[in-house]
Amino acid sequence: MRTIPELLTDSPFFHGLDKAVIDLVAGCATTARFDAGDMLFRAGQSADTFFVIRHGRVAVELRNPSRGTITLDTVHDGEVAGWSWLIPPYLWMFDARAIEPTSAVAFDGACLRGKCDRDPALGYALMRQVSQVMYERLQAARVQMLDLYGAPT
């Protein structure tokens, strides 16, 4: 059976991080499984966990009373779901729902924040990785917002 540090090295999110860093963050992690339809987190709830998806597929959703539920993004093998654990007030902005059976590594956000506070080098290394994910998601959201394939105006 593979250890959590070994599982984490499969994810591009952890590529480039020292083994010592991975071992340190793995201390805040556990494995998790979700059936299709299970919620990983819900908007408005406390963001105390984040997930690295090992296998499966997760939809990041927005509930809109006038348009129903809209899927804004999907998260796949090796990718990260959620960064609200890092930023006050630590509340989820969106829902995340497994759309197929999904296995993940789940991190305790408070545990990670504590380690980052005590070890700025770790905090910086982790923040760089999270910033990359946030940057890519921001770029994607901007492009989606353009509605490039909508009717020309």
Added chain:
Amino acid sequence: MTATRTAPPPADPMLPRPFRVTRSHLDTDDTVTLSLEPLDGEPLDFAAGQFTMLHAFGIGEVPISISGDPTWPGPLTHTIRDVGSVTHALVTAQVGEVVGVRGPYGTGWATDAAAGGDVLLAAGGIGLAPLRPALWEIADRREDFGRVVLLYGARSPADVLFAHDLGRWADEHAIDVEITVDYAPPTWRGRVGPVTKLISRAGFDPPNTTALICGPEVMMTLTANALRGRGVPTDRLRLSMERNMKCGVGLCGHCQLREFFLCVDGPVLSYDRLAPLMDVWEF
């Protein structure tokens, strides 16, 4: 004095040939694929990536890429989105109606030049239609190419074009087909996000890859830059630039983009030539 009939003039590039609509297939709620047969029986040969000027009599004409299979001697095929008066007339044309066709015009995808290496095709929205002939060409001689990947971004699941073809390319021709949409209802089981998000997971050897890209210019620029970042040479990034084509034969200048008349020098051009021009406004 006896009137004599002179021989018909040489083919006038501005004179549309009459074609009859033989089939109209509703692809999405605003997009239709028309099959056209020439009234004179003379088939229209074309290269994958070329376009024609389609003429709705009494209304006007528009440039539309050919979306049919160039390896198959069938009707002339165009996939048209209803976005204006001319395209509306074409999209609503009934079987039996006659439309005009000028062309084919412009440069093609030149899939021959990609043989021996990997091919990545990136399509956005209706941009899959001009790439469809290239996909059929590649499928027809699949063994001449390495890995072939189609990355396709659509607005929503309901806007995905050619679903039947996508399945055939994947199942019968070993083409990796990845689809993503910008927005989806909860019932969608596929990917959501921009087409560039698919690139990092696509299997191809960048220095040995030719990329064929078609979609809105913003999508093409982002895709070309992402592929360049992965190491695909810029002269192997080929984009279809479909600006304001009017005459189709390089006379009127409406589609001029600096030194290029896109109707004759394009629509397909390599990114090393296009990159400095991508921010030039269309007029």
